[in-house]
Amino acid sequence: MTQALERSDYHRKQKRFAHENVTSPIKKGIGLASFMHGSGFTGSGEKILASVVGVEATSGGLVRILAASTEIGQGTNTIFSQIAADTLHLDYDSIEVAQPDTSQVPNSGPTVASRTCMIVGKLVESACISLKQTLISAGLLKENYSPTEFRKACSDYHQKFGPLKLFSKYQQPPQIGWDDVKYQGDAYGAYAWAVYIAEVSVDTRTCEVQVKDFVALQEVGKVIHPILAAGQIEGGVAQGIGYALYENVVWKDGRMANGQMTNYIMPTAADVPLIRVFFEEVPYAYGPAGAKGIGELPMDGPAPAILSAVENALGITGLNQIPLLPENLMLRHRSSR
């Protein structure tokens, strides 16, 4: 919180805006939201799902990850390869990720719920540890080895024992408990935490709100890939800005009446401020290399931070509806005067 307040210059800006707003028709404001998002399925979800991940090593020492998680641009294949490469002390390029076709790969569950990195990534890590241990137990590999020695060990294993394929199944961390009957306990194994601060300007003539600056500070455990992780946050924040200010789903007779880009308005390059992303890293013991979930987190904070900034700009309270379209704000703003 302290860091987010400093990064956004929160207190000084609040004072400065209060002073400037007296004379300007364009009112500025700053607001914050502190929040968290659970990683993985809720309650017994992960226990019931009991996801499985496999790794196989070819006789040439190429490692293939067998998981059902889908790469949709969020970086699953990149981080899985990183996790495997780190665990096996190999080059990133010697890791391959199989196509997520469940006739070829085990069921590691759906690509949802901020679970791919923390839950499935952890299974990648533990399957890789089993692979390493298998080679060591077979007397083909020492504890400390070079990539060349690893390749040799894989080749020897294939000659002696045949295919080398290991699986890892999800096991609930011991300290987590959830009671499905009483519906009580630990809803999630871990949470990602965040403080988001939005700076807005509100044109009191048109009631148009613009987001001028955005600080997104979060703790998602260990960050596996800084560029991809920041990409997840920036994308989520931009969606959150749309959710807060523009994206109005109009229902008519059970259908969406504005299902076109012409009339369903999402943020463009001209609407999104530079989103300033910061990570605090507190490793989580049951995530791969200490990582937790990240995907859904950035959707949660922008709307409350932006509405609070608009309240600050206009000196009002109780804005509790999104999207805050200019016409809605105009009605509210006029009735409060």
Place this chain on the structure above:
Amino acid sequence: MSGHTVRIELTVNGQQREAQVHPMTRLLDVLRENLRLTGTKEGCGEGECGACSIFINGELVNSCLVPAIQVQGAVIQTIEGVSSSKKYGSKLHGVQEAFLGWGGAQCGICTPGMIMAAVHLIENTLDPTTITENQIRTALAGNLCRCTGYTKIFEAVQKACHLPGSKA
């Protein structure tokens, strides 16, 4: 679509190409279906998202809104021509390098259009190193992206303005 078809001749990425199509066939479909240049993507199909952006005679255009008959004899450049044009040899364009290096792409649907818009900005600026963030925003305002929040795209284009592979 029934009715008569016409023969369209055009230059695509430096090559003479032709297609026998209905005059009102969208240029997007001529490129993707007839010429098999599937790098250009269809996003909304109504001229709002910019995913299908290409150059017609050097102008940045949404190819989903252009009827085939309108490009008779035109010079067209698509995303496939950005890296393979003689100007750059087989190398990637500076904008493509920057998108790769700075995380400018996620799901990839907007990427070809974004790159075309960025290339258009850079190649039409005498000294790309003078391009400001606001100019980039304006240049890309016709291209929607759902994944990246634009931030990494702005960063990539800013870097591209300074890469040697981006010089016009």
